[in-house]
Amino acid sequence: MSNLVEVNNLNIRFTGERTVHAVNNLSLTLGEGEVLGLLGESGSGKSVTLRALMRLLPKKRTQISGTVRVLGRDVLALDDDALSAFRGQTVSMIFQEPALALDPVYTIGRQIAETVMRHEGKSQHDATARALEMLEVVRIPSAKRRLDAYPHEMSGGMRQRAMIALALACKPKILLADEPTTALDATVQIQILLLLRELQREFGMSVIFVTHDIGVAIEICDRVAVMYAGQIIEQGSLREIVRTPLHPYAKGLLASTVHGAKRGARLETIPGTPPSLDQAPSACSFAPRCAFAQPRCTAALPPDVQVGPNRSARCILVDPATAGA
């Protein structure tokens, strides 16, 4: 079996004062050594999906149904001990804000070494050696000195590198990246993207990369799943999605990019705003904003039309016959 991650019919609902159907009927797979991009705007459920893969959602307020299998194991059924071994060793995560993900009271070296000791039972000496090796892997200059640095003593880009070092310290099979470059400056963002691309190849990892930025997805992803209102509305290879998007939302999202637009010319936009998600979708969530909407769009949930191998779109207008065009 080549799929490291298999998610089937995942539904995530947050309860509390307001009910939010954050993820609805989501299925995805992640192959060996593959970089999958989850592309979507805020509130599309991309980060929630990512967190569900690591069971990082607050237990009390979250209802999850469906199956999440990672390396054949049912993640939703793991007990606490198995879960903490699973996190870090099998699957690891990097976040948008390294300042929040790193512990401010320990040095970078100590944090990496602790993780290695906990997961691999290595001695302090070996673990520190690994920490140094990792800092060199992520190209932190004068790595030896940086072992003793605290997170606040580092610049934003260095902190992000340190977090990547921490996440990769136990050589996880799968890396989950939640907008890791969004908070960075442009010249730093490209460095981190290229670093991640290189490390992914070097370590042979599979990566799920959550982003709202198509440009970032283009730089790093092999395959892209576009999310809207808690659903994957289209997925396919990066080239297919960028060149020939099928779903009207994906088309609109790609068209509304400012890149290359002529000055003064009107930008293409998607009118309206995303739905509130206080009810589970019973029809196409995008229909109210869609220029091609028909009566049957609001009658029932559109099927996930399989257009080709690994390519599908949730829209009744997509014709499987025109596949691969």
Added chain:
Amino acid sequence: MSAITELALQAAPAGPARGYWATVGRRVVRDKVSIACAVILLAIFLSALLAPWLGLADPYHGSMIRRLKPIGTTNYPLGTDELGRDMLARLIYGGRLSLLIGILPVILAFMIGTSLGLIAGYVGGKVNTAIMRTIDVFYAFPSVLLAIAISGALGAGITNSIVSLTVVFMPQITRVAESVTTGVRNMDFVEAARASGADAFTIMRVHMLGNVLGPIFVYATGLISVSMILAAGLSFLGLGTKPPEPEWGLMLNTLRTAIYVNPWVAALPGAMIFAVSICFNLLSDGMRSAMDIRN
């Protein structure tokens, strides 16, 4: 104009428009504990306020032959005190003074402290330093000691205990007000108000006050319980009310001798103080969580 009208006007959000305080109110009402506390407090307040019209016995009229009757005696449902006065009447009448000297200092401190804190927080710089360092001087003394010291210096009496308690609570409220104000002051909407050319007073009135009052109010509500206890303590020490006035702290003191004879009656004023202060505390907690609305 034509270019704009082509733009489809945006749809409105669902549901009726609701202000912040309306939302907070709805959330408080849904909290059972807060409602229970509010009802108890209201009952105590109203009975104290309406005491003369409740058909109670004269709280000052005692009788040597019916001293220290136990709870449940006919005509004296809560018994009598060491001078044979009706406890029920004295407890209800006592609420008038006890609540006054418990709550009024916090209200006064709230008004003075909020103004000082708002000025210190908004103006900043040297003004802030001057106000806050002065406040720190008060902070150096434990509040009980400070209250006793001021009351002792001014002399016994209701007004003086109110003044001393106001002085005790004012620095604490000022400090909270200052930190809340500093937080709000750095928000962009205050910058935007400055950029529109408004003067400091207008900005404080329109933009700051509404945003800082809530947290300060919650904090002040929590202080009422402390104030009740301190006020009772001052009376207990003879620095507040004078006998034969009914006042819970003072009653606790005079009934102290009866603790072996009739402990249940002797504990009643304490129970009242306890009930009021815990209700204020729980209410304050309830409001705090109701106000914590995240987007």
Added chain:
Amino acid sequence: MSEIIEPIDKLEPIEDIGGVAQPLLRVDGLTKHFPVRGAWFGAAKTVRAVDDVSFSIAKGETVGIVGESGCGKSTTARLLMHLMPRNAGDIIYDGRQVGRELSLRELRRGMQMVFQDSYASLNPRLTIEESIAFGPKVHGMADAASRHLARELLGKVGLRPENFANRYPHEISGGQRQRVNIARALALSPRLVILDEAVSALDKSVEAQVLNLLVDLKREFGLTYLFISHDLNVVRYISDRVLVMYLGEVVELGPVDSVWDQPAHPYTQALLAAMPSSDPDNRTQVPPISGDPPNPIDPPAGCRFHTRCPFAEPLCGGATPKLTELDGLGHQAACYMAIPGSGHSRAPAARDLHSEAPALS
């Protein structure tokens, strides 16, 4: 507010003084240094947030400022709005020096700002109508008239007034809030609007909506924009001219197309090259520069970019290169490689290609 007695029903627009030829805003030698306390007993340090920045904005023009965090672009905006005191520099609005010929109060009628954080820039306790009406009221407008104006402006920014006027900021989406902020800025009928990362926090599809709105409003009200952003695509789309800032200094400025097509400063080149690719078959292979932008506390001497510049030569660490005209069309760069005869090995020879460019003394 005491000098205004009678509430008025209409704010007269700030009148045009110098005509079209006179720049709406001229900034000369703008400087802001923040003192920061060093470590215990350490020497006091200075953040040179904005250092000797000069530029002008013509009437009806959109000028963009790009740069990374810490480059001083937002500080520049706040200095122009007089939200913080400056160490040095003149700000001249339509030929009148602010503080002398033009009062701060008048300036605020003529210049308004939209902030990045749409939520933080609206008072959560006021309705949208009250927020928009606040400015006109401060300037003496009657309550009813200012509310009427607020509703009218809501319509102009694409929000149905009957649905939105009584809403509170937390009830509406980020894009709608940013529209409200734009309406609030327009309420004083300013001629210059500073947009400080005004679309940066928005989703891409909403960003496009707001950019279209900005273009429409500019045309309808005859506005002039100063558009600050870190997003080069957006700046290119909306701006006529652009300033590139690095560590508190302007390193390059000029018409946006010539800066984009022939970037003269190596920092501008790096910024442009750092944009993610838009072609899956042509991904970026090598990062254009390495390392993070240095801390603006005690920035490097000489050209501030020389510590990261692939073409740095000893002379770059000496004196700071001056902004120098490149083509006679307003494209300027502060780099020794662009200054004829500067002594840098890659510099053009003095008086060579550009005969009209003055040789460096």
